[in-house]
Amino acid sequence: MGPRIRTTALGAAVSSLALLTGCGAADMTKQASPFANAEGARTVTLSVQSWVGAQANVAVAQYLLEHELGYRVDTVQIDEVPAWDALSQGRVDALLEDWGHPDEEKRYVEDKKTIVNAGDLGVTGHIGWYVPTYFAKAHPDVTDWKNLNKYADRMRTPESGGKGQLMDGSPSYVTNDKALVKNLDLDYQVVFAGSEAAQITQIKQFAKEKKPFLTYWYSPQWLFEKVPMTEVKLPEYKEGCDADPEKVACAYPHTPLQKYLNADFARSGGDAAALLKKFRWTTEDQNEVSLLIADRKMSPQEAAKKWVDAHESDWKKWLP
Amino acid sequence: MTTVTATAARPAAPGLLARPAVRKLAVLAVVAAILVPLAHARWSSGSWPAALTIDVSGPLTDTSTWIIDNRDSHPLFLYFFGHISNAVVLAVRGVYLVLLAAGWAGVTAAAALVAWRVAGWRLAAGTGVAFLACGFLGMWVPTTQTLALMVVAVLASVVVGALLGLAAGLSDRADKVLRPVLDTMQVLPAFAYLLPVVLIFGIGVPAAVLATVVYAAPPMARLTALGLRGADKEVLEAVESLGATARQRLLTARIPLARKELLLGLNQTIMMALSMAVIASVIGAGGLGDRVYQALASVDVGAALAAGIPIVLLAVVLDRVTGAAGEALGEEPHPHGRRLWLVALAGAVAVAVAGRLVGRLDWPDAWVLNIAEPVNRAVDWMTAHLYSGVPVVGGTADWAGRFTTWVLDPVRDGLQGLPWWGLLLIVAALAWLIGTWRTALTAVLALAAIGVLGVWKPSLDTLSQVLAAVAVTLVVGFATGVAAARSDRFERLLRPVLDVFQTMPQFVYLIPVVALFGVGRAPAVAAAVVYALPAVVRITTQGLRQVDPAALESARSLGATPAQQLRQVQLPLARRALLLAVNQGVVLVLAVVIIGGLVGGGALGYDVVFGLAQGDLATGLVAGAAIVCLGLMLDRVTQPTERRATKGA
Numbered sequence: 001m002g003p004r005i006r007t008t009a010l011g012a013a014v015s016s017l018a019l020l021t022g023c024g025a026a027d028m029t030k031q032a033s034p035f036a037n038a039e040g041a042r043t044v045t046l047s048v049q050s051w052v053g054a055q056a057n058v059a060v061a062q063y064l065l066e067h068e069l070g071y072r073v074d075t076v077q078i079d080e081v082p083a084w085d086a087l088s089q090g091r092v093d094a095l096l097e098d099w100g101h102p103d104e105e106k107r108y109v110e111d112k113k114t115i116v117n118a119g120d121l122g123v124t125g126h127i128g129w130y131v132p133t134y135f136a137k138a139h140p141d142v143t144d145w146k147n148l149n150k151y152a153d154r155m156r157t158p159e160s161g162g163k164g165q166l167m168d169g170s171p172s173y174v175t176n177d178k179a180l181v182k183n184l185d186l187d188y189q190v191v192f193a194g195s196e197a198a199q200i201t202q203i204k205q206f207a208k209e210k211k212p213f214l215t216y217w218y219s220p221q222w223l224f225e226k227v228p229m230t231e232v233k234l235p236e237y238k239e240g241c242d243a244d245p246e247k248v249a250c251a252y253p254h255t256p257l258q259k260y261l262n263a264d265f266a267r268s269g270g271d272a273a274a275l276l277k278k279f280r281w282t283t284e285d286q287n288e289v290s291l292l293i294a295d296r297k298m299s300p301q302e303a304a305k306k307w308v309d310a311h312e313s314d315w316k317k318w319l320p
Numbered sequence: 321m322t323t324v325t326a327t328a329a330r331p332a333a334p335g336l337l338a339r340p341a342v343r344k345l346a347v348l349a350v351v352a353a354i355l356v357p358l359a360h361a362r363w364s365s366g367s368w369p370a371a372l373t374i375d376v377s378g379p380l381t382d383t384s385t386w387i388i389d390n391r392d393s394h395p396l397f398l399y400f401f402g403h404i405s406n407a408v409v410l411a412v413r414g415v416y417l418v419l420l421a422a423g424w425a426g427v428t429a430a431a432a433l434v435a436w437r438v439a440g441w442r443l444a445a446g447t448g449v450a451f452l453a454c455g456f457l458g459m460w461v462p463t464t465q466t467l468a469l470m471v472v473a474v475l476a477s478v479v480v481g482a483l484l485g486l487a488a489g490l491s492d493r494a495d496k497v498l499r500p501v502l503d504t505m506q507v508l509p510a511f512a513y514l515l516p517v518v519l520i521f522g523i524g525v526p527a528a529v530l531a532t533v534v535y536a537a538p539p540m541a542r543l544t545a546l547g548l549r550g551a552d553k554e555v556l557e558a559v560e561s562l563g564a565t566a567r568q569r570l571l572t573a574r575i576p577l578a579r580k581e582l583l584l585g586l587n588q589t590i591m592m593a594l595s596m597a598v599i600a601s602v603i604g605a606g607g608l609g610d611r612v613y614q615a616l617a618s619v620d621v622g623a624a625l626a627a628g629i630p631i632v633l634l635a636v637v638l639d640r641v642t643g644a645a646g647e648a649l650g651e652e653p654h655p656h657g658r659r660l661w662l663v664a665l666a667g668a669v670a671v672a673v674a675g676r677l678v679g680r681l682d683w684p685d686a687w688v689l690n691i692a693e694p695v696n697r698a699v700d701w702m703t704a705h706l707y708s709g710v711p712v713v714g715g716t717a718d719w720a721g722r723f724t725t726w727v728l729d730p731v732r733d734g735l736q737g738l739p740w741w742g743l744l745l746i747v748a749a750l751a752w753l754i755g756t757w758r759t760a761l762t763a764v765l766a767l768a769a770i771g772v773l774g775v776w777k778p779s780l781d782t783l784s785q786v787l788a789a790v791a792v793t794l795v796v797g798f799a800t801g802v803a804a805a806r807s808d809r810f811e812r813l814l815r816p817v818l819d820v821f822q823t824m825p826q827f828v829y830l831i832p833v834v835a836l837f838g839v840g841r842a843p844a845v846a847a848a849v850v851y852a853l854p855a856v857v858r859i860t861t862q863g864l865r866q867v868d869p870a871a872l873e874s875a876r877s878l879g880a881t882p883a884q885q886l887r888q889v890q891l892p893l894a895r896r897a898l899l900l901a902v903n904q905g906v907v908l909v910l911a912v913v914i915i916g917g918l919v920g921g922g923a924l925g926y927d928v929v930f931g932l933a934q935g936d937l938a939t940g941l942v943a944g945a946a947i948v949c950l951g952l953m954l955d956r957v958t959q960p961t962e963r964r965a966t967k968g969a
Binding site: 034035048050051052055074075076077078079080081082083084085086089091092107112114157158159167170171172191192193194195196197198199200201202204205208209293294297299 | 388391392409410412413416465468518522523524525601603604606610613614616617618619620622623692693696703704707708717720721724725729830831834835838839840841842843916917918919920921922925926929930932933934935
């Protein structure tokens, strides 16, 4: 009784699956989101990363695609590495801000050829260690890593276990901080805030009380406008000094941020692909939009509209 | 499942060794006396010995590379996973297109009319208002996306759960095999298995639906089996004597008799699927969950709340409507039932067509209320005033600091300082005292597995957070539960609050907890307490209220004060319920440790999030497995006499 029911049910399930999706091979790289292209609209799916700069890129691209080219845009929030995966499978069409992932570039761009580089975003990214400017002004020597140990006491929190706290952010970010603390022999403990939202919230609370703190942070970033921070000098970056993740003892490089497109989309994406390839703006532009979103709490669409209205000459040349 | 009360109720026999508890401890002591010196001589180390760990990162990395390299070409993917994935996409798309075609007016009318037929006009009005509210919050399109996803996920969960439940209900052997599987599925925190699903199906809707099915199918399976097994023997015999075949018996007697359980299963499945809608946004499910998640990225509590409220509303509406359907089952069907259904259907179609004719399919932009701004202002005000410098009591940041230094640190250091075999013995003793040698063995093996996986220290860090959070949850939860059991008015007031706590996506309150408690383990504990509290309060209230009124009456007539009644009658009699509350508290708190990883909780939670963010199967899966083992161990150590069929709803 039991087994028979199960076999019938299984048979029914398998045959309905086959009926539903058609027989033969099912190519998983040819699946778009079920929400795409509804009601005959042409849809572009953009991946958004968790930091606001990435939201700003997407917001402006989305605004132009929708209002100038008549596309419908879906956005999906994914971290960078899974976004590479999603791009390769065609689940999303574009990744507008990549901070450098050599392994993925080799795998997908060079070997599998499922993703293509779509050029510079125009923004240069830089990761570093920062202290609030109010503290750096009072203690100018804190901005050199050699003097950091002197201030470890001041940076202590309940989480840092008797050492100074170096606050790191989201697990999706590129970081060598644990190795750096060890190799530079610093009296600090890396505490992972776990998400950029948590890190920003904590930085704002510290700043409200004018407390000293040391944090991993990156530019371009809108928060600098709200909480001015000064970079701490680390041993100078030289090509290849970060090759061995265990032995890193140098600063982070300056990275021209890249755009990547799904290869099929780049070939047959028409006007949308053309616009995304030409999309290129400056750090100031990005910060302007980011600040509107994150600090003025505008919706990304409103922020994008504001920027688009004010910078017509900039984006006119991106249109196909 | 063994009973705790059985051990407690047995009269104490003379002689110390005759007491089962003492006997169990004595056996353990003997085992320890033999094994500990051996272990100590061989691997003398306080923490888990390196010689007893297996490094699985190599094989796991190879597996993940293999999947990525073969995902587009291997027959396994082309002919199996590919079809599943396509079917999910097509099904979700189908539902979504229907919802879009019906327009906001049509969908709202259809939902309200279904609620009217199933549960009466009051709930119909509530349903209508809830759907309109989703529109007013500017969330209409994400709401329909989430609905489409939910419809497919719930259907799939119900089918899978019902099939498993059918097997378990009809065959004893299947029941025996399935029981531990379902047990394990229920203590699994959902985040732990997102990564493997994503690796196979890729980011997006198929992975989200499948992860939801794993999470939401067990209650359906459990309740189906329960319903089939509980069918009235006499009815079955009567049917059999009429010469019905086995299949007829099943279809005409057993399944109809199990209707109530089946509906309850549906209700639980819907609730769990909805709670997964948000977690699944981390892997690209889209819809409301994604809006919450995106709002979190720009540190915008107001926007997160605007997307969170529709989820709460959907959950409450679906819960009440399916609940009412379950209660209405025993009643006489309405004389014009069929005709009224037709009326409802016609009404919904008419509204949808009318909406289409006026060209009002999309929710009008002008009708959107912006709640984000005032909410953000309120949150800012609150956190600015409570964070520090509050006279006498000190700010929340000071409390968090003290809680970390005085509670979390000592517990963590204590656990990590214990010799590894000592911890195994403690767990064995606890699990055995409260359960059988089987549960004790499972608990010990689960804990040992953590050591073998090489994540002993971070796991104990996580355990310390769980213990602290459970302690806080129980103190607050029991107190609230007792108060609610004593006052009907308080319970009525409490109910919507608990509903909101329970269904509000945790992502919404992450920023407020950080703003109040700073980055670290303290906000993680706070988030876990908020999440686990409703279940503990509900179970406690229910348990206390079910205490035999006669027992209370006689205590009262003997002149017991309310406090005495509570201590000496109600609490002892509600013991099973309280133990269940402890167990649920533990399981739910553990489910939030991942969320804790997002606010600085570190340890296993961070590793799982790291694994997902970096596509690092080795780190993510090992941490996920360790969380599962911790869950199993804690569940067995607090194994209650009966398990509810849910993860806490």
